[in-house]
Amino acid sequence: MSITPLRTGHGAVPLGDAVARFLDRYRDEPGTAGTYAETLTHLLAAAGQNAPIAELGPPLYAVVMARWDERAPATWNKHLSALRSFAAYAIRNEWIVADPARHLERRKITQRGDQAVPQARLEALFTDDRNTLRERVLWRLLYDTAARAEEILTLNIGDLDLEFRRARTRSKGGDTEYLHWATATARLLPRLLAGRTAGPLFLAERRSPASGKRARALTDIDPVSGRGRLSYPRAEYLFKQASVRHDPHGSGWTLHQLRHSALKHLAASGRSAPELQAKSRHKHLATLGHYVRLGEETSARLTADNDPLARRRPR
Structure with missing residues (x-):
């Protein structure tokens, strides 16, 4: 351009x-x-x-x-x-002389201890037939790849390598990187593609306007159906609504929690920090601290395993 x-x-x-x-x-x-x-x-x-x-x-x-x-x-x-x-x-560029945001302050983010969703609850969500195939593939893919939601939603069909179960993406810094998925996602992807060979991987429900302010770039439109690319706000809303049914607190989860959960579960299984870095594609090991630090699931398991009054099943 x-x-x-x-x-x-x-x-x-x-x-x-x-x-x-x-x-x-x-x-x-x-x-x-x-x-x-x-x-x-x-x-x-x-x-x-x-x-x-x-x-x-x-x-x-x-x-x-x-x-x-x-x-x-x-x-x-x-x-x-x-x-x-x-x-x-x-x-x-010398178009303005001062930062208009100078009176606005960043807000403190309170770290929650339950950002990682238990695997059993995620599996119940992933297999819930009340959700559409598109959503189930998206959520599985986010969890399998531990990718950022923006990276998955901007994937095109041409970025997929189905044989090697990977997809090419652009990282936050602009580098070309690969995301890898597992068997559950590999089984669902062909159903989602349904013979499509070009265009965005995840499509919106409706056709994209051909003109006007809401018209999309051609790269964000399926050449056959005319449907546009699924947006992040819409994907986040649908995930929140669906996950409310599986969240015991009734709040629902965010798409980012799928990435967080995937890395936390890998850490809990004994994977090293360098291995987590390879999976998450973080530039620096230091940024992996809150993933390597094991959380509530590990605490619960250790408590149960060391409970002297708990009934033990015979080995």
């Missing part, structure tokens, strides 16, 4: 053009581009495509961020980071 140089000078650039130029920098990182686009779409809706970029200021950013006031701290921080990244880009 060719980009026409924008006029420089304080406030001279239309906001819509600046956003398009910013997102084009991530054209080879669809996961990152999608995350940023989700946030910046709301910025454009609040200010307007043709608003001068000089209108970027604390009041406008506060209006945009108010949309996520009641959401989890991690969600708030994600969108705030996107707005700050865009502002930093605008400052480097």
Whole structure:
């Protein structure tokens, strides 16, 4: 995609053009581009495509961020980071002189001890026939690969290597990497493909609009049915709704918990930190600390195994 140089000078650039130029920098990182686009779409809706970029200021950013006031701290921080990244880009180009997010603060994320979902409950969810085939394949694939949800949702059929049970993806840093899945996913994938040979792996329920603001890029549309790529918000909503039936607390789970659970279960089975790093594709071992640190399931098993009054089955 060719980009026409924008006029420089304080406030001279239309906001819509600046956003398009910013997102084009991530054209080879669809996961990152999608995350940023989700946030910046709301910025454009609040200010307007043709608003001068000089209108970027604390009041406008506060209006945009108010949309996520009641959401989890991690969600708030994600969108705030996107707005700050865009502002930093605008400052480097001398379109604005100060960060509009300077009055907004990241929110503290309280670490929960039950992020990993017990395997038995996940298996009950994965085999629940009340859920569609698309959802069951998506959830299995996320768990088997321990991948980020954005990486799986941006997969195209051409990225799959069914023979070797792997898929090619772009990491957060733009590197080409491979995700590997197990037998349960391998059995379901051909049913999901149903003969399709091109287009997004996971499709939305409806056809994508051919024109207008909601029109998608051709790479995000199935060439046969015209259906668009399944979005992260929709996938997250469906998972939350389905998992409520299996969550004893009645809250439901998040897609990220599938990645967290997969790595925690591997750690509990005795896999080393370097092995977990190979599976998760984290750049640094230090970031694996909360996965290597065993959690509630291990505590419960150790307690039961060392209970002197528990009845023992004869060996």
